[in-house]
Amino acid sequence: MNPSRRSAGRYLPSAPVSLPDRRWPSRTVTTAPRWLSTDLRDGNQSLANPMSPARKLAMFRLLVEMGYQEIEVGFPVASQDDHDFVRLLIEDDLIPDDVCITVLTQARDELIRRTVESLAGAPRARIHIYNATSPLFRRVVFGMTRAECLDLAVQGTRLMMKYADRTLAGTDLRYQYSPELFNDTELEFSLEVCEAVMDVWQPETDRPIILNFPTTVERTMPNVFADQIEWLDRNLSRREHVCLSVHPHNDRGTGVASAELATLAGAQRIEGCLFGNGERAGNVCLVTLGLNLYTQGIDPGIDFSDINRIRRTVEYCNELPVHPRHPYGGDLAYTAFSGSHQDAIKKGFDERARAAMAIGASVDDLPWEVPYLPLDPEDVGRTYETVVRINSQSGKGGVAYVLASRHGMLLPRDLQLEFAAVVQAQADAAGAEISPARIGELFLQEYVVQRPLSVPLRFRDMVDTELHVGGGGFTVGAARADAVEQIRTTMLSWGIDVRAVHRTGVGAVSERDDVVVYAECRLGTRTVWGVGIDAGPDTAAFAAVRAALSRALRSGTALETVGDLDAPVMHPAPPLLRPVLAGAAGLDLAGTVGLDRAG
Ligand SMILES: CC(=O)SCCNC(=O)CCNC(=O)[C@H](O)C(C)(C)COP(=O)(O)OP(=O)(O)OC[C@H]1O[C@@H](n2cnc3c(N)ncnc32)[C@H](O)[C@@H]1OP(=O)(O)O
Ligand SMILES: CC(C)C(=O)C(=O)O
Ligand SMILES: [Mg+2]
DSSP, rough: OOOOTOOOOSSOOOOOOOOOOOOGGGGGSOOOEEEEIIIIIIIIITTOOOOOOOHHHHHHHHHHTTTOOEHHHHHHHOHHHHHHHHHHHHHHOOOOOOOEEEEEEEEEEEHHHEEEEHTTOEEEEEEEEEEEOOOOHHHIIIIHHHHHHHHHHHHHHHHHHHHHHHHTTEEEEEEEEEEEEEGGGGGHHHHHHHHHHHHHOOOOOBBBBEEEEEESSOOOOOHHHHHHHHHHHHHHSGGGEEEEEEEEEEETTTHHHHHHHHHHTTOOOOEBGGGGGGGOOOBBBBBHHHHHTTTOOOOOSOOTTTTHHHHHHHHHHHHOOOOSSSSTSSSSOOOOHHHHHHHHHHHHHHHHHHHHHHOOOGGGGGGOOOOSSSSGGGGGOOOOOBBOBSTOOOOHHHHHHHHHHOOOOOOOOOHHHHHHHHHHHHHHHSSBBBOOOHHHHHHHHHHOOOOOOOOOOOOSTEEEEEEETTTEEEEOTTTTTTTHHHHHHHHHHEEEEEEEEEEEEEEGGSSSSSEEEEEEETTEEEEEEEEEESSSSHHHHHHHHHHHHHHHHHHHHHHTTTOOOSSSSOOOTTHHHHHHHHHHHTTTTTTOOOOOOOO
16 A cells, blocks of 8 residues: 555554453453354355345254354344245254244334344244443434433344244244444443343243343454453342343454353353354454364363365355465365475374384374474364465475375485485476376386386296296286395395385385385495385395386486496496396397496
């Protein structure tokens, strides 16, 4: 914004609350508050296309299944659909015994009458009346004095009770009042209005009242709201019969903080919407609040165990997408692309596995402590599959995680480093994410020789051990238990030091319970890796060494250095090896490139 044209000075800062001995900053939350979902009212009224009856029902059912026991189901006088939905719930007996529905209305005689009538036959229900109390609204919207504004609330409550006496004899009727724009209202006046409303309703143990304090348009920092709530908590009369409720909106993006600090300050109940739907920047998000508690070890009393289904239903009902970065429920909420995050996550999982094994327990019995993951994705029905995704920002830890978790390949550290560079080059070239499937393909292409050798190969030095090739597979004479050692010895005589053979049990790459062998071979000054995947360890080891040779051949420079550290030389390939290499790599060696004994 160009400061010469626009000035922040046009905006009036909110007045701080004088509460020098405020107590909320040193409190901690230990239990969940009561929740009210207003998805079907505040959420619905903010939609370009208000929910159809089918969408309303889907939302109601979802909320009930999740465990919400207080649900604001509409503004019955707003539309025929809203009215009919309330009737449907009552007449089709769709309201479980432990659920209380709420309906909202303005403090206007005719609207109150019709709202009360919409509840006829309900076993239990709450009527919620609101009127704005802030100076701006008194002046601009109502053209009322404070006394007239207070009277609106008082008369509204009286009228509601009068109509309810006539119409709702068999209903367990409960009451809620909200001074709209509470956060912009003089605190003493909010209190005065609420006290006057209570004088009419006369709250008692068996007929409590909900006083609900909204940040209708969030304009202050959350600590100011917390001060306001603590002030009310201290000053409201009949406190034991009052449920002090808050209804934060999210205009400043601090709706969650406002709600949480308000609970420290004395709020017992929070109204909000799933995934923060609602007017303008939304109502406070009930998913975030609930799972924030959960990750502090406090049961929110709400079932979030299938967050994807919750999100899909909410998206269907609201016809609005949930942002991929939305806390806990967004597609990317548990995903790291960046290398150092991935490395830490992988180490976190590895450490958990080790710790669990050490004490003979399941990882689920350990406290959740994984770097960069505040919540175990499985707790909300997500998998670990997308915890790490690979692009140019990723590193070896992430690539190794994908190979392990998606392809069952546990790479030795040096190979992780080497393959990460291969993936990095691809990611740089593509300028996009590399899928786990593509990473698997790249790995196979790079390290696993898949082309069958075209000729039988006999290792002269290996008694009883014969490597036959055909139909794409090897068979190894069974008599030799030390076949790997034999091939190592043979290779060494050709100047190839098979330094290490690493095995992992399962190779999901081939969709069989294969053994994966990683062979680290030294050719001159260069280390070359090859990977073999086969049913048995010996055949896999042979395949791994063969793959390393094939790779060495593909990169001619490596072969040129074999046998001479200082001056690259070209050696004819040993006669025995020449056809192997030709078959493996599809190249005609013709005596020009090859491998020979070092030195
Ligand atoms: C912060 C919130 O979310 S509050 C909930 C808001 N939700 C909605 O408004 C959705 C449903 N609303 C509606 O369908 C309609 O607004 C209705 C049916 C309630 C009323 O419709 P209409 O009678 O056509 O009136 P409209 O909404 O334009 O009227 C505003 C009038 O109500 C008055 N009014 C507004 N709020 C209140 C209130 N809480 N109590 C009493 N009067 C009120 C206004 O001062 C204005 O009066 P005026 O006509 O004398 O100037
Ligand atoms: C009706 C009231 C509680 C409201 O939605 C608000 O003030 O935001
Ligand atoms: Mg609201």
